[in-house]
Amino acid sequence: MPAHAEPPRGRIEGPWSSRLRVGAPGASVDLGDFDTGATPGxxxxxxxxxxxxxxxxxxxxxxxxxxxxxxxxxxxTARSVLLVLQGMDTSGKGGVVKKVAGSVDPQGVWHHAFKAPTEEERAHPFLWRVERQLPAPGQIGVWDRSHYEDVLVPRVRGTLSTAAIDDRYATINAFERQLVEAGTTIVKVFLHLGYEEQRKRLLRRLDRADKHWKFSPGDVDDRAHWPAFQEAYEAALSATNTEPAPWFVVPADHKWFSALAVQQLLEEALTGLQLRWPTASFDVERERERLLAT
Amino acid sequence: MPAHAEPPRGRIEGPWSSRLRVGAPGASVDLGDFDTGATPGxxxxxxxxxxxxxxxxxxxxxxxxxxxxxxxxxxxTARSVLLVLQGMDTSGKGGVVKKVAGSVDPQGVWHHAFKAPTEEERAHPFLWRVERQLPAPGQIGVWDRSHYEDVLVPRVRGTLSTAAIDDRYATINAFERQLVEAGTTIVKVFLHLGYEEQRKRLLRRLDRADKHWKFSPGDVDDRAHWPAFQEAYEAALSATNTEPAPWFVVPADHKWFSALAVQQLLEEALTGLQLRWPTASFDVERERERLLAT
Incomplete structure (x- = not known):
C-alpha cells in the first residue's frame, strides 16, 4: 500500500510519552536537565x-x-514494535526486560542482547547485526543495547572520526525511518542512571556472592569514562531524536519506576496501532455444527 | 572432558518425574493407561x-x-536444558510456555514454535531445522512442537514407509543421546488431552470473537484423525523413550495442572544439574576499595 494512501501509523501518544520525550526533534539534548531520581506522574x-x-x-x-x-x-495489517534499550552498566536494562517482557506472552517477544561485536560482525556494515534481530510482523522486539553502541563507543574510545560518526547518525535515521514506514513502531529508551546510584549498585554486586558473576573489574575502570559517555549519549540523542523514531529519557535510579515507565511507553505504542481482533474467515455457526457432530 | 571422567549429569529425578515418566525405556506405551483428567500429587x-x-x-x-x-x-560447567512440548491441537502447549517461561527471566529462554516445514526445510534432513534452534549453553530451550512432528505426521498421513519412520526414530535417539552427552538435559513432555476436552476448547474458540483467529476449519477435519494420531504418539513414545532422554506424559485436561507439572519437571531437571554460583575471579575487597575511590 503506498504511503500516501495510509499515513504511517505507530505514533506514540499519551501522558507517558509526552512526559518522557527527550524534546523536540533536532533540539540539542543536555542530560543535566533530567533528574535521574525523578518519578514523574x-x-x-x-x-x-x-x-x-x-x-x-x-x-x-x-x-x-x-x-x-x-x-x-x-x-x-501486520505491524511490529521494537523497544531499543540503552543505558550505562547497571542502569537496569536486563531488569526492565525481565519485568516488562515477563508480563506478556514470551512467544510474542523477540529478545536480543547485543554484546561487543564479534570479528564476523565487525567485518560487516554496523547495521548488519541488528537487521538480523528485527522483530517479525506481530512481534515485540526487545533490544538490550543496539546499533547505538556503534556510535557511542567509537566516540568515547576515539576510534572513529567525528565525520564518520555523523555519517552513522544519518544512516541510523534513514534505517529507522524505513522501519517505521514498513510498519514497525520504534520505542527508543535511554535509562538515565545517576553516577552515585551506579556505585551503589556495583557495591551491591560485590556484597552478594550470588551476584559476583555479574561484576567485572572493567566496570570500575569504565566509571572513569562516565563524563565521556554522558556526552556521547547527548550527541547521539540530539542527532537521532527524529519525528518517526523519537527518544525517551527514563529516570533509572528507581528500578520500579523505570520498569513502569517502559511498560507504559510500550502500552501507548501498542494502543497507537489501533489493533482489532481479526474477523473470522469462516462461518462460525457452520463450524460449531460440524464440531458438535464429532 | 571425556565421558568417563565425569558421568553425564542432567538426570531428572524427583517425585514429579517418577510420577509422570511414561514407563521403562523400551516398554510399549498404551495411552489408554493414562487418564487425561488426572491431577496426581x-x-x-x-x-x-x-x-x-x-x-x-x-x-x-x-x-x-x-x-x-x-x-x-x-x-x-556450561549446561543447557531443552523442553520439548508435544500434544494435539488445543492441548495447551502455548499456555504452558506462557506460564512457565513467564516465571523465569525471558533472556534465559530460547523459544521456538515449529510450524509445518517450509520448502527450504523440506529440502534438508529433518533434524536440520531443529538443530538451528538448540539452546545455547546457559539457556533453557522451549520447543512448541519439534522433530517429533516428523515421525508423527508422516505416519498418520502415510507419506513415509514404516522402515523409514523406524530409521527416523533411531536418528532421533542418537541425536538426543549426543545432546545429553554434550551437557543438555532434555525434558520431553506429551500433553495428554482428552477427545471431549478438545471439543470443549474448540467450541470456546468459536464462542469468543477474540479467539476466532486461533480457530481453523482444519481443526475440525483433524479430529477425524484423532485415533491415528494417538496411535502414532504411542509408537513414537515407545520407540524414543530412552534412558538419556525419557518421555513424560502430562494429563492436560486441566490447564492449571499441566502448567504445574511442566514447571515441576523443569525444576527437577535444573536441580539435577547441581548448579552453584560461580566464584569471583577477582579480589572482592580490592574492587570494593577501587569502587569507593571513584
Missing amino acids: VLDKDDGEASFRGTGKSLARLQEQLFAASTVSGGA | VLDKDDGEASFRGTGKSLARLQEQLFAASTVSGGA
Whole structure:
C-alpha cells in the first residue's frame, strides 16, 4: 500500500510519552536537565507498582492482538514494535526486560542482547547485526543495547572520526525511518542512571556472592569514562531524536519506576496501532455444527 | 572432558518425574493407561496454583544459576536444558510456555514454535531445522512442537514407509543421546488431552470473537484423525523413550495442572544439574576499595 494512501501509523501518544520525550526533534539534548531520581506522574513506589500490575493485563491483551493481526493472510495489517534499550552498566536494562517482557506472552517477544561485536560482525556494515534481530510482523522486539553502541563507543574510545560518526547518525535515521514506514513502531529508551546510584549498585554486586558473576573489574575502570559517555549519549540523542523514531529519557535510579515507565511507553505504542481482533474467515455457526457432530 | 571422567549429569529425578515418566525405556506405551483428567500429587486447583507460585521463585533462581555458569570462562560447567512440548491441537502447549517461561527471566529462554516445514526445510534432513534452534549453553530451550512432528505426521498421513519412520526414530535417539552427552538435559513432555476436552476448547474458540483467529476449519477435519494420531504418539513414545532422554506424559485436561507439572519437571531437571554460583575471579575487597575511590 503506498504511503500516501495510509499515513504511517505507530505514533506514540499519551501522558507517558509526552512526559518522557527527550524534546523536540533536532533540539540539542543536555542530560543535566533530567533528574535521574525523578518519578514523574507517580505518587510513590506503592502507587507505581499498582499501576504496573494494572497495566500488565492490558499490555498482554494488546500483544496478543498484535500477534493475532499477523496471522491474517495478506498481512496488510501486520505491524511490529521494537523497544531499543540503552543505558550505562547497571542502569537496569536486563531488569526492565525481565519485568516488562515477563508480563506478556514470551512467544510474542523477540529478545536480543547485543554484546561487543564479534570479528564476523565487525567485518560487516554496523547495521548488519541488528537487521538480523528485527522483530517479525506481530512481534515485540526487545533490544538490550543496539546499533547505538556503534556510535557511542567509537566516540568515547576515539576510534572513529567525528565525520564518520555523523555519517552513522544519518544512516541510523534513514534505517529507522524505513522501519517505521514498513510498519514497525520504534520505542527508543535511554535509562538515565545517576553516577552515585551506579556505585551503589556495583557495591551491591560485590556484597552478594550470588551476584559476583555479574561484576567485572572493567566496570570500575569504565566509571572513569562516565563524563565521556554522558556526552556521547547527548550527541547521539540530539542527532537521532527524529519525528518517526523519537527518544525517551527514563529516570533509572528507581528500578520500579523505570520498569513502569517502559511498560507504559510500550502500552501507548501498542494502543497507537489501533489493533482489532481479526474477523473470522469462516462461518462460525457452520463450524460449531460440524464440531458438535464429532 | 571425556565421558568417563565425569558421568553425564542432567538426570531428572524427583517425585514429579517418577510420577509422570511414561514407563521403562523400551516398554510399549498404551495411552489408554493414562487418564487425561488426572491431577496426581495435587489436592485441588487451589493447592496446585499455590505450588506453582511457590516454585516460581525457585525456578527463576535456578535459571539464573544456569545462565551464570555459562558466563564463566572455559565453560566446562556450561549446561543447557531443552523442553520439548508435544500434544494435539488445543492441548495447551502455548499456555504452558506462557506460564512457565513467564516465571523465569525471558533472556534465559530460547523459544521456538515449529510450524509445518517450509520448502527450504523440506529440502534438508529433518533434524536440520531443529538443530538451528538448540539452546545455547546457559539457556533453557522451549520447543512448541519439534522433530517429533516428523515421525508423527508422516505416519498418520502415510507419506513415509514404516522402515523409514523406524530409521527416523533411531536418528532421533542418537541425536538426543549426543545432546545429553554434550551437557543438555532434555525434558520431553506429551500433553495428554482428552477427545471431549478438545471439543470443549474448540467450541470456546468459536464462542469468543477474540479467539476466532486461533480457530481453523482444519481443526475440525483433524479430529477425524484423532485415533491415528494417538496411535502414532504411542509408537513414537515407545520407540524414543530412552534412558538419556525419557518421555513424560502430562494429563492436560486441566490447564492449571499441566502448567504445574511442566514447571515441576523443569525444576527437577535444573536441580539435577547441581548448579552453584560461580566464584569471583577477582579480589572482592580490592574492587570494593577501587569502587569507593571513584
